[in-house]
Amino acid sequence: MSETLRVFLLILSASFVFSAAVSKIPLLRIPSSVAYLLFGVMLHLGSAHVSSEELLWINQLGDFGLLFLMFLSGMEVEFQQLHPSAWKASEENPLTLAAAMFCATLLLSFACAWVLARFSPGVHPWMLTLLFATTSLGVILPILEETGTLATAYGQTLLLCALFADFLTMLFVSLFVSVRTSGSALDFLLALSILPAGVGAYFAIQWMRGIAAVRRLAGDSQMRMRAVLALVAGACAFADFTGAEPILGSFLAGMVVSAVPFAHKQRLKTYCHGLGYGFLIPMFFISVGLHFHFGAFREPSAWLWVPALLMVAFLVKVVPALRLFRQFGTKAALAGGFLMSSRLSLVAAAAIIGVHIGAMTPILAQSMILAAVVTCLISPVLFVSMV
Numbered sequence: 001m002s003e004t005l006r007v008f009l010l011i012l013s014a015s016f017v018f019s020a021a022v023s024k025i026p027l028l029r030i031p032s033s034v035a036y037l038l039f040g041v042m043l044h045l046g047s048a049h050v051s052s053e054e055l056l057w058i059n060q061l062g063d064f065g066l067l068f069l070m071f072l073s074g075m076e077v078e079f080q081q082l083h084p085s086a087w088k089a090s091e092e093n094p095l096t097l098a099a100a101m102f103c104a105t106l107l108l109s110f111a112c113a114w115v116l117a118r119f120s121p122g123v124h125p126w127m128l129t130l131l132f133a134t135t136s137l138g139v140i141l142p143i144l145e146e147t148g149t150l151a152t153a154y155g156q157t158l159l160l161c162a163l164f165a166d167f168l169t170m171l172f173v174s175l176f177v178s179v180r181t182s183g184s185a186l187d188f189l190l191a192l193s194i195l196p197a198g199v200g201a202y203f204a205i206q207w208m209r210g211i212a213a214v215r216r217l218a219g220d221s222q223m224r225m226r227a228v229l230a231l232v233a234g235a236c237a238f239a240d241f242t243g244a245e246p247i248l249g250s251f252l253a254g255m256v257v258s259a260v261p262f263a264h265k266q267r268l269k270t271y272c273h274g275l276g277y278g279f280l281i282p283m284f285f286i287s288v289g290l291h292f293h294f295g296a297f298r299e300p301s302a303w304l305w306v307p308a309l310l311m312v313a314f315l316v317k318v319v320p321a322l323r324l325f326r327q328f329g330t331k332a333a334l335a336g337g338f339l340m341s342s343r344l345s346l347v348a349a350a351a352i353i354g355v356h357i358g359a360m361t362p363i364l365a366q367s368m369i370l371a372a373v374v375t376c377l378i379s380p381v382l383f384v385s386m387v
Contacts, residue, residue: 004053011054015039015286033139033344034376036282040289055290062287065280066349067250070170071232072276073137074254075269077163094157097323098164102133104320105165109133112312120305120364126176127359131347131368132316134169136376137162139342143380147387154328158336166346170251171195173350174244180357181243191243198252201235205260221264225271228257247349288348288369305367306374313375317341335386342379343372 019035043050050058109132110125117125140162141150149155178191232253239249257268314337321337328336351368354360360368 004051004057007051007054008057011043011050011058011286015282018042019282030377032142032277033136033281033285034373036285037289037344037373040286042289043286044290050290058283058287058290061280061283063284065276065282065284065287067232067236067246068272068276068280069284070166070247070250071254071257072272072281073141073163073166074251074256075258075272076137076141076159077255077258094153094160095164097157098161101161101320101323102165102168104323105316106133108316108319109312112316116308116312120361122358122361123364124180124354124359127350127354128364130169130173130176131343131350131354132312133165133172134343134346134350135162135165135317135340136342136344136346136372137166139344139376139380140339143339143383147384149387154332154336157324157328158339161336161340165340167251169346169350170245170248173346173353174239174248176359177245177353177357178243180359193242194239194244194249194252197238197242198235198256201231201253202256202259205256209260209262221267221271224262224264224268228253228268228272231257245353247346285344291352305364306371309368309371310374313343313371314338314341331386335383338379338386339383340379342376344376347372 015036018039019032022030022035022038023032106129109129113125113128113132116128117123140158144150144155144159150159174194175191232250235249235253236246237249239246239252317340318334318337321340322330322333324333324336348369351360351365355362355365
């Protein structure tokens with residue numbers, strides 16, 4: 001066994017022990033994703049030596065982990081819940097609620113981002129708006145499952161709100177990056193082609209399900225797992241070709257898998273969750289922690305950004321969530337707003353993208369990631385204490 005592989009396996013084992021220990025801290029209930037990110041920060045601070053080869057392993061697995069996280073997020077969409085017949089006449093359709101809350105969040109986020117951009121030259125207000133508008137499904141979904149609210153109307157509404165925010169934010173980030181890097185209307189339209197391509201993939205798979213030879217080729221759940229990985233790879237490659245973000249292609253692939261009925265579906269979801277949350281997704285959060293640059297906080301202005309970003313992060317989610325009080329009560333509405341304030345995976349990815357395209361400063365990007373980590377520590381605790 002090579003030294004690089006030996007150290008990598010040691011890091012993988014230590015990260016699991018650290019995450020399991022941190023998640024057991026009384027009263028905090030720190031999500032495993034945050035625990036893995038903190039472990040990556042510890043490695044970055046020098047608690048262990050990580051060579052360039054080991055860092056390459058973690059980074060490449062982390063990139064795939066982000067894609068798989070977005071795929072799993074798409075798989076959680078329950079399309080039958082969106083049909084009006086699934087809800088009582090006295091209840092508001094969760095899709096309508098999600099759309100209204102996201103629009104309100106977007107307007108509030110733009111207003112706050114425009115003000116903050118006045119104090120930070122080099123920051124594009126739309127990039128900051130999208131970072132505020134997003135949420136962290138990777139944190140919200142486990143908390144809903146652990147508290148037993150996922151199967152309720154309240155839990156499904158929060159899940160759909162999170163999915164709506166994640167999907168539209170990913171779409172807008174892809175379009176913003178496309179316009180920012182090229183400025184061509186053709187490139188903008190080409191990036192949008194990922195949406196009809198996803199719809200086309202759904203109908204193509206539905207058509208192929210009617211062919212007996214294809215059904216025999218699909219085989220058992222192991223073969224279907226390989227087909228799912230191929231679908232994710234193809235969707236990400238197509239998104240990259242069109243100029244959209246690969247994470248959007250991965251998310252759409254998850255939605256297609258969720259929408260198509262087929263045998264062994266629940267077993268396939270179990271396999272995907274095991275591979276994603278057990279191995280690939282932790283690698284993404286470790287890689288984010290490894291690239292967290294504390295040098296940016298040597299400037300006093302960086303520490304002024306964190307409380308301002310935190311205040312806006314909660315404001316733009318809690319205020320729109322008050323719309324839920326008619327159906328679920330004021331306490332549940334506030335709890336949902338606090339939970340929706342959790343941000344991590346997409347913020348970390350989009351902040352890095354923003355720096356690369358010149359839409360954000362490195363100091364503000366690192367401050368945004370730190371604020372996102374704090375929201376993931378505070379929001380689940382507030383939600384659990386209120387539901």
